[in-house]
Amino acid sequence: MVVTGPEPHKEHQEQTGLLNSLTCNSSTPPPDDIKLELGYYDPEDEKRDEPTQQTNTIRLGIWMTINIVATVAIVFTNKSVLSNPSFRNSQVSFAAYHFTITGLTLWLASRPFCGWFKPKHVSPYRILHLVAAMCIQVIFQNLALAYSSVIFHQLARLLLTPATAFLNYTLYQSSIPRSAFLPLVLLCTGVGIVSYFDSLPSSHGKDTTSPEGIFFALSGVCASALYTVLVGRYHKKLQMTSMQLLLNQAPVSAAVLVCVVPWMETFPAVSTVPGSLWASILASGIFACLVNLSQFYIIDAAGPVTSTVLGQLKTCIIVGLGWMLSDHEILRQSVAGVLLALVGMSLYMKIMLKHQK
Numbered sequence: 001m002v003v004t005g006p007e008p009h010k011e012h013q014e015q016t017g018l019l020n021s022l023t024c025n026s027s028t029p030p031p032d033d034i035k036l037e038l039g040y041y042d043p044e045d046e047k048r049d050e051p052t053q054q055t056n057t058i059r060l061g062i063w064m065t066i067n068i069v070a071t072v073a074i075v076f077t078n079k080s081v082l083s084n085p086s087f088r089n090s091q092v093s094f095a096a097y098h099f100t101i102t103g104l105t106l107w108l109a110s111r112p113f114c115g116w117f118k119p120k121h122v123s124p125y126r127i128l129h130l131v132a133a134m135c136i137q138v139i140f141q142n143l144a145l146a147y148s149s150v151i152f153h154q155l156a157r158l159l160l161t162p163a164t165a166f167l168n169y170t171l172y173q174s175s176i177p178r179s180a181f182l183p184l185v186l187l188c189t190g191v192g193i194v195s196y197f198d199s200l201p202s203s204h205g206k207d208t209t210s211p212e213g214i215f216f217a218l219s220g221v222c223a224s225a226l227y228t229v230l231v232g233r234y235h236k237k238l239q240m241t242s243m244q245l246l247l248n249q250a251p252v253s254a255a256v257l258v259c260v261v262p263w264m265e266t267f268p269a270v271s272t273v274p275g276s277l278w279a280s281i282l283a284s285g286i287f288a289c290l291v292n293l294s295q296f297y298i299i300d301a302a303g304p305v306t307s308t309v310l311g312q313l314k315t316c317i318i319v320g321l322g323w324m325l326s327d328h329e330i331l332r333q334s335v336a337g338v339l340l341a342l343v344g345m346s347l348y349m350k351i352m353l354k355h356q357k
Helices: 006-025 031-036 043-082 091-110 124-147 150-172 178-198 212-237 242-264 273-304 303-323 330-357
Strands: none
Touching: 006 178, 043 091, 043 124, 043 150, 043 273, 043 303, 091 124, 091 242, 091 273, 124 150, 124 212, 124 242, 150 178, 150 212, 150 330, 178 330, 212 242, 303 330
């Protein structure tokens, strides 16, 4: 008796039917090992994945470049705007302008045609504490930038790390590794050295940090630390992502500040403001939009660690450009302070990442 195998066309029909049933009856495509069993595995699939990964890497590199350029540009643009006599005391209205830009950016990113995240609404009453902290810390940052050098302003922002750690320990008994204390001491010492030598008067009489600038910078760090701690608490309380929470905060913050502006500031006459300054204000809004979008993409595609390392790189670039563009004499003590602060911050990051693993 001769045993014959199944007819080729019948076997192909059975395989096709099984593959189609797997595809139709499941919400996910059949795994590759099933395709291989059925003889439908295409070796070209691996080749198709390579261009996709390469495209994603290129796209991430583009967004990281945009983030670096936009962040550096917005610091120096805001410095030029807030140092101008016309807007030197308009920090509240400038903050309201940026909150409006942030709100519009996030609203567009949450639309279906963008689909970066799904919006989630929360009552403004439930986030009033967070809105108040957000407004105060941004206003203090603007004041610090107006009354201090770019170098000191940027390094003072590094103090946010130890300030946040101290608040977390005080409020929630959240501790950090003992080995992380020495890097924080180095960081604070470096910033202290820069704050002293950068406040010394220069021969040109400008580009120095005033006592008011030091006060506003340190107040801004304290307010930012409180805001950071509150954000972590509201994330858990409201079960919302950073983008969802910020989408609810930004419009409310802008509305609150717009109501406060008439009581705190006198807006300059439009005719007295040069056209170049209006162009800088418009550019600042565009840079803010690019910073927000690129930051969200980087965190989503590469994670918060990459975003933190990128922040270190931006600090170094801003400090370096600040020295290049400044008329203030560069003292060796200031250089040592900057290096000490950056080394302390880098060591702290390394220890914390190792501790988290």
